[in-house]
Amino acid sequence: MSARNIGIVYRKELLEALRDRRTLISTILVPILLFPILTVGVGFVIADLIEKADREPARIMILGGTDSPAIVSSLAKSKNLIVVSGPANYVDLISNKKIRAAVEIPPGLQSGAGTDFAPVKIYMYSGDLKSTTAAKRIEDFFNDYRDNLARDRLTVQKLPASFLKPFVIKQQNVVSAEKVAGETVGGIITYLVIIMCLTGAMYPAMDLTAGEKERATMETILSSPISRTHLVLGKFLLVLTASLVTAALSVTSMGVSSWVIQHFQDQSSGSTMHIKIGLGAVLAVFLVALPLAVMFSAALLTIALFAKSYKEAQSYISPLMIVVVVPAIAAMLPGIELTPRLSLVPILNVSLLCKDLIAGNYHWNSIALIFLSTCLYGGAAIFIAVKMFHRESVLFRS
């Protein structure tokens, strides 16, 4: 094994990668910008939309309520509600967004002569932000009305306000901030690391194999004295580097974005998020993800080597995304816990373990089993990649 030759190939591939705009975009620019755009950017846009919907008066319709004039009048005077009158085809009007909601007042609501517990029905367009906001305003109005009515009745009966609420219920978190982080964002961070390990390796893997065939440089390098094993290992190390750099930049970018959001939230609401992810946990996640990145890099090199062109390689590799995404997402589903059997399922095992690591749970037996099994899968993938580089039918496929 000549480390010198592997190093020569690696340095040359690194130099070419750093000069390739497409590699720089996929490995560096996308992971840095993706999360600020997704979290901060999209977050601000959504916040702005909600704020606009909050400020905008909503057109609503009242159905019934002829025997409850005070309620109707009071509702009409509510802030940001415009009561419209008209035909009773409120379903069409809500569907066509001519009005945002309609409220049906049961008979005898004001006088109290109506049927007990007759509902005040609010009709709305589920999923529509403006309709939801209007419905919430109507609901708030009737909640206030109900509370005032109850308070008046208690006063008449000379009963204290606590008569209706003899006690309050309060939830209290008792676990550490790390464990909360593991349950809430652990799955997302793990998913991110796994997907970025894959996407970071994709472009370089295609460029270094199918790209070489397309550019007719494969025969040039094969005519040099370097052995094919050293050649594929040099290429593999570059793909692995790209994979890890992409994943590291993604997590860093996500961390910074989350900090920015948290900072703004704290300033605006005065609340503090009780989530903490230690640097040790992040490093542990990377250590466990390393053999997975090895497996991805070698597998991608092998698959892309079969292709004659970059486009063909893309069509071979795209389905692999689904193979990786499914187990990575499965780990985020509630109720899926790490078991000895799942510890051997590639990708899913790393995904579940990383979630545990972020939560600060270090089950050393599982860690050893998963790390070793993933190393084994990674080693097998490298072995196959080396074998494929020795096959003429793959290298010179026509």
Place this chain on the structure above:
Amino acid sequence: MIEARSLSKRFHDKKRGEICAVENVSFTCRPGSIYGLLGANGAGKTTTLRMLATILEPSDGTALVFGHDIVEHPEKVRSSVGFLSTATALYPRLTAEEMVEYFGRLNGLDEATLKKRIDDIFDRLDMNSFRDRRCDKLSTGMKQKTSIARTLVHDPPVMIFDEPTLGLDIMAARTIVAFIRECRQAGKTVILSTHVMSEVEKLCDVIGVIHNGSLLAEGTPTRLREEYQEKDLEEIFVKIVTAHVAPHAGVEVS
């Protein structure tokens, strides 16, 4: 020296089954001379040369290149060979100098020797004006010079050229032809494949006619002219190939 001994190469094709691209080919190329492998498209020239350069492994037979067996010691063979063809392109994102450096290092040259070799070659081929220019920004002629420099950097005793002037303009082709002559003058063993008769006339000391994977005839141009009673090499080539095809066609008919 190149000694091909019963070289054969078979490929498997899903539709056509087993295809024999080269069958039992033997010849010898001596230092200081140019051996021309003459044949039509698909005759087996490229496959033969790829086997000699150890890019492909022979199905049967072997060859000695500068004393190294192509099956037993392919890496030693490649260290002794400079391989140039239209399919050996340059890395577009490397500069001309980086390209040559890369292959020098792969050939085991130390940094001091490499620098000296590159300076010598770049001076000799007048390449200093585009030394730091990326290969994707080079003209065809510049690319050819860089490819030549790439094959020369380790000063190989054996040069293999696979249709080296295919698709090149006159000026670029002349550069290559001049380079091949220089290789002969330098005492290197040179083998080239071509189907361009004028190139054969200009360059080759020995000609091997290959057709359907078999070496049908071999000799100096003078000997072949005497044997086939023709002055024109193209006519000789047609005679050799026709003589080979006709008996086979006859067998099929009968």
